[in-house]
Amino acid sequence: MKVAVCVKHAIDETELKIDSSGSPQLRGAASKMSTFDKNAVEEALRLKSVHTGEVAIFTVGTPEAKKTMKEALAMGADRGVLITADPMSMETSRTAELLAAALKNGGPYDLILCSEGSSDVYSGLVPPMLGEKLGLPYVGYVRKIEATGQTARLERALEDSIEVIEARFPLVASVVSEINEPRYPTLIQIMQAGKKPLQEVTPEALVPGLSPSPSLVTGMKAQAMARKKVVFEGAPDETAKKLLDALASEGVLPR
Amino acid sequence: MTLEIAEGKSPILAIYSAEHRRLMEMLHPAGHQEYSEMLASLGVFLEEEILPISPKLDTGEVKIAGPRKKLMHQGICQIPFPREYGGLGLPFSVYASAIEMLGTADASICLSVEIHNAVAEGLNRFASVNQKGKYLPSLLSGKSLASFTLTEPASGSDAGSMATVAEKKGGEYSLNGSKMFITNAGEADLYLVFAKTRRGPSCFIVEAPNRGLTFGEDLKKLGMKGSRTSEVILSDCRVPEENLVGEEGKGADYAKEILHGARIIVAAMNVGIAQIAYEKSLGYSQDRKAFGKPIAEFQLIREKIANMKTEISAGRLLYLYASKIKEAGGDFASEASQAKVFATEMSLRVCDEAIQIHGGYGYTTDELHRHWRDARLLTIGEGTSEVLRMLIARREMARSQ
Amino acid sequence: MSVRLWAFSESEAAANDVAAVSSVLTSSAGGSYTVVGVDEAGAGLAGEDKIVLRGTEPLAGSPEATAEALARAAMDANPDVILVGSTRNGKEIAARVAVKLGLPCVSDIFGVSLSEGKLRGKRNIFAGKLIAEVAAPLPCVATVKLGVLSALPATPAKAVVRAAGDVKSKTRVAERREKQKGTVDLRAAKLIVSAGRGVKKKDDLAMIYDLATSLGGAVGCSRPLSSDMGWLPEEHHIGLTGVSVHPDLYLAVGISGQLQHVAGIKDSKIIAAVNSDRIAPIFEASDYGVVGDLYAVLPAIMKEIKARHH
Numbered sequence: 028m029k030v031a032v033c034v035k036h037a038i039d040e041t042e043l044k045i046d047s048s049g050s051p052q053l054r055g056a057a058s059k060m061s062t063f064d065k066n067a068v069e070e071a072l073r074l075k076s077v078h079t080g081e082v083a084i085f086t087v088g089t090p091e092a093k094k095t096m097k098e099a100l101a102m103g104a105d106r107g108v109l110i111t112a113d114p115m116s117m118e119t120s121r122t123a124e125l126l127a128a129a130l131k132n133g134g135p136y137d138l139i140l141c142s143e144g145s146s147d148v149y150s151g152l153v154p155p156m157l158g159e160k161l162g163l164p165y166v167g168y169v170r171k172i173e174a175t176g177q178t179a180r181l182e183r184a185l186e187d188s189i190e191v192i193e194a195r196f197p198l199v200a201s202v203v204s205e206i207n208e209p210r211y212p213t214l215i216q217i218m219q220a221g222k223k224p225l226q227e228v229t230p231e232a233l234v235p236g237l238s239p240s241p242s243l244v245t246g247m248k249a250q251a252m253a254r255k256k257v258v259f260e261g262a263p264d265e266t267a268k269k270l271l272d273a274l275a276s277e278g279v280l281p282r
Numbered sequence: 283m284t285l286e287i288a289e290g291k292s293p294i295l296a297i298y299s300a301e302h303r304r305l306m307e308m309l310h311p312a313g314h315q316e317y318s319e320m321l322a323s324l325g326v327f328l329e330e331e332i333l334p335i336s337p338k339l340d341t342g343e344v345k346i347a348g349p350r351k352k353l354m355h356q357g358i359c360q361i362p363f364p365r366e367y368g369g370l371g372l373p374f375s376v377y378a379s380a381i382e383m384l385g386t387a388d389a390s391i392c393l394s395v396e397i398h399n400a401v402a403e404g405l406n407r408f409a410s411v412n413q414k415g416k417y418l419p420s421l422l423s424g425k426s427l428a429s430f431t432l433t434e435p436a437s438g439s440d441a442g443s444m445a446t447v448a449e450k451k452g453g454e455y456s457l458n459g460s461k462m463f464i465t466n467a468g469e470a471d472l473y474l475v476f477a478k479t480r481r482g483p484s485c486f487i488v489e490a491p492n493r494g495l496t497f498g499e500d501l502k503k504l505g506m507k508g509s510r511t512s513e514v515i516l517s518d519c520r521v522p523e524e525n526l527v528g529e530e531g532k533g534a535d536y537a538k539e540i541l542h543g544a545r546i547i548v549a550a551m552n553v554g555i556a557q558i559a560y561e562k563s564l565g566y567s568q569d570r571k572a573f574g575k576p577i578a579e580f581q582l583i584r585e586k587i588a589n590m591k592t593e594i595s596a597g598r599l600l601y602l603y604a605s606k607i608k609e610a611g612g613d614f615a616s617e618a619s620q621a622k623v624f625a626t627e628m629s630l631r632v633c634d635e636a637i638q639i640h641g642g643y644g645y646t647t648d649e650l651h652r653h654w655r656d657a658r659l660l661t662i663g664e665g666t667s668e669v670l671r672m673l674i675a676r677r678e679m680a681r682s683q
Numbered sequence: 684m685s686v687r688l689w690a691f692s693e694s695e696a697a698a699n700d701v702a703a704v705s706s707v708l709t710s711s712a713g714g715s716y717t718v719v720g721v722d723e724a725g726a727g728l729a730g731e732d733k734i735v736l737r738g739t740e741p742l743a744g745s746p747e748a749t750a751e752a753l754a755r756a757a758m759d760a761n762p763d764v765i766l767v768g769s770t771r772n773g774k775e776i777a778a779r780v781a782v783k784l785g786l787p788c789v790s791d792i793f794g795v796s797l798s799e800g801k802l803r804g805k806r807n808i809f810a811g812k813l814i815a816e817v818a819a820p821l822p823c824v825a826t827v828k829l830g831v832l833s834a835l836p837a838t839p840a841k842a843v844v845r846a847a848g849d850v851k852s853k854t855r856v857a858e859r860r861e862k863q864k865g866t867v868d869l870r871a872a873k874l875i876v877s878a879g880r881g882v883k884k885k886d887d888l889a890m891i892y893d894l895a896t897s898l899g900g901a902v903g904c905s906r907p908l909s910s911d912m913g914w915l916p917e918e919h920h921i922g923l924t925g926v927s928v929h930p931d932l933y934l935a936v937g938i939s940g941q942l943q944h945v946a947g948i949k950d951s952k953i954i955a956a957v958n959s960d961r962i963a964p965i966f967e968a969s970d971y972g973v974v975g976d977l978y979a980v981l982p983a984i985m986k987e988i989k990a991r992h993h
Contacts, residue, residue: 040809040812043812045813120788143924146810147808149923150789150791156788159778159782165747167774185772190744190856190859191856193855194854194855198853203924204910204924211331214357243818244815245803245818248816250811252949252967252968254968255969255971258974260961260975266974266980266983273970274932274953279952280932281898281899565962
């Protein structure tokens with residue numbers, strides 16, 4: 028079974044610092060594989076172990092993204108393709124377009140996996156756009172995949188229901204983080220990841236004559252979290268009283 | 283009260299720090315990229331899987347076996363050993379760095395693992411090809427656990443006076459005696475036991491279970507509570523003669539050699555313990571307010587921070603220095619001893635200062651004062667500071683004559 | 684500027700939200716909005732104009748077929764903005780329509796406005812640490828964050844049916860299991876008591892339930908309790924990948940306050956916390972906090988509540 032996984036190298040939101048004027052310090056910020064992409068890579072590796080085959084990793088990223096590619100290769104993926112461009116500089120549909128074009132490389136893939144959303148912007152748009160651009164069946168928010176020959180059974184999680192979808196390969200799917208627990212690559216796998224093929228390709232080489240498609244983001248600033256941050260310390264009886272007094276004065280306790 | 287680690291994310295900086303990365307670059311101009319990727323990845327594993335449960339290992343809420351197995355599966359025991367036995371064949375300084383990081387994540391698991399690796403080192407250096415092929419792969423992969431069984435109730439530093447004996451009987455040895463303060467006792471699958479034959483101290487591989495091998499109760503230690511330490515009783519403990527490692531009578535030399543390397547590792551571990559105590563202190567000093575401002579603004583606290591930082595840097599440099607000499611094949615015994623003496627005593631100073639900075643919470647929070655409790659073992663274990671100072675001075679006297 | 688806006692949703696739950704946003708947009712910028720729905724369900728939706736899309740087979744439940752029907756209808760009518768409710772299916776529909784029509788697309792926006800020929804809005808990014816401002820040139824597609832504005836009341840009106848024709852889906856729904864609805868939908872809850880890893884055993888959740896009951900609130904949890912330990916069903920999981928809530932009072936018990944969780948409670952009116960760790964991040968994110976062992980503080984709170992009722 029040939030599986031392609033689309034990942035994103037993202038700024039680590041847990042390490043992102045805000046300066047005193049409320050501006051985010053993006054330059055030089057710590058970065059990592061987008062959190063839920065690991066689940067997508069893990070699912071691909073699981074399917075590979077059950078059905079034998081190959082796992083290829085695709086990403087649109089700057090040179091820093093090689094770190095994420097190597098991590099996926101260390102987990103067990105076989106090869107990677109890096110489309111050299113900054114995904115934050117372009118419209119979401121351009122990212123999907125570039126991935127769609129790159130997926131012709133080494134294909135055809137039986138399954139193309141993405142995460143439910145990237146940990147930085149969480150737009151959740153690239154996977155369905157990919158399905159639409161490739162003209163393939165797309166199933167989103169999948170928490171279980173079973174493959175029997177040419178047929179797939181996918182369980183997807185919606186807000187109020189679980190659906191079991193039947194579709195034929197090849198298809199595109201986005202997975203939710205509940206689908207699995209991603210493995211840690213062992214030290215030996217990390218050492219060997221550098222030897223696996225990692226190809227770089229420019230957007231122009233993939234799709235000649237591309238017109239600019241700049242990002243729709245016009246600015247970013249810190250959330251104003253104007254909380255009171257009052258803290259009560261002391262014996263439980265006292266602090267319980269103080270807390271309830273405070274909540275009552277805010278009018279949020281039931282009569 | 284307890285100082286909880288936030289769900290899923292430690293309050294301290296990345297376990298594989300920028301400074302450490304910079305040092306690796308200086309030490310290994312050629313291969314540092316690869317080593318750093320590996321150490322950074324190990325750092326993430328330690329932050330996510332080991333660090334959060336570390337307080338629970340101290341209280342006994344979580345048992346060491348599970349996390350240790352996960353950790354060994356990652357390959358930490360493979361780092362310095364030859365590839366032919368499943369090792370990674372990486373420089374000793376990389377292994378020592380990994381141990382420092384593990385020391386930061388959890389000292390008890392670190393102690394258990396470095397003792398296990400000391401046995402692997404002993405086999406790697408002194409065992410026959412057959413023995414290595416038989417035992418090393420499963421030790422390196424973590425499938426089996428080892429225990430370094432040298433110390434006795436009446437002989438620690440003076441290993442030559444050991445009372446455990448090994449008598450040849452037919453095609454076997456019968457071992458009799460008792461060992462004390464043995465880490466991983468009762469859990470290990472393989473014991474590297476030192477016992478006296480007629481030719482002097484010798485080294486034996488004892489596989490567990492063995493009818494002649496029993497264990498005392500887990501000792502109630504001041505720190506390192508996550509790891510199991512107890513007496514090992516050998517009572518007509520039979521091993522086949524091919525389980526003798528190397529030559530009869532050479533056991534004391536083997537032990538010495540193994541311990542030289544282990545001292546670098548212990549130094550690294552205690553630098554790691556000092557590191558986490560320091561990081562917590564740095565954070566606390568910026569949060570805790572007194573007289574209207576964070577205590578970090580006060581000069582006397584800043585002095586402590588500066589001293590702790592400097593001493594940790596010095597400790598790190600010393601163990602890496604000794605590592606590089608070992609890598610180059612030189613005689614590193616004095617440097618290893620210097621590193622161990624300095625780093626272990628330094629870690630006590632840093633951990634003690636951490637308690638001071640945390641004030642009342644330092645004294646009353648297990649999770650904070652355990653760093654000192656954990657560190658306290660190592661000015662004693664694997665060569666007391668006193669004995670190692672003798673070694674260093676003896677070497678100096680010999681040099682200057 | 685006068686805009687023609689389509690307010691689409693595939694479910695009743697989202698419909699009134701999208702209509703509310705559309706109403707705000709068109710009243711300030713000028714223009715009109717058309718409510719678009721599928722199958723029969725479109726009939727009762729709030730709005731000035733109504734369009735109901737119908738295919739040869741039911742469209743509801745097939746985002747692929749729905750998107751095709753919506754795109755075909757839009758190709759004739761050329762609305763300036765197509766707004767879709769930001770549900771999981773809604774995002775898929777919006778993405779597909781955007782590709783089919785070659786239009787820009789943004790998701791999960793709130794605080795929307797129209798100016799200088801662009802649809803402008805805000806989005807939470809970096810797990811809610813930052814807000815991004817986006818501007819999509821018209822015509823465009825956008826999904827709107829639900830639960831931000833008060834929904835518009837439904838006004839019955841005549842709906843225009845647009846036949847979508849034969850719209851196929853490449854996948855088949857073999858089974859649909861409605862999730863067992865808990866007694867309360869957290870998204871609508873006005874008071875929530877939430878448990879985190881500070882709660883040591885599953886049985887101890889009884890304390891949380893007791894407190895919630897005595898305050899007349901619902902019970903929620905942070906991710907580890909639902910996803911990792913399975914102590915509570917997923918519906919109770921509040922956070923970035925769980926439910927976003929906006930109660931009047933959110934009481935976090937034994938929750939450290941990791942970013943992923945705080946992202947789901949940011950819109951609460953008042954946040955209170957009980958945690959034994961003085962430096963737990965939750966105290967930075969709350970209005971009132973108690974430093975203490977929840978096993979001592981919760982009983983004290985219960986005692987105090989009982990005393991106040993007498």
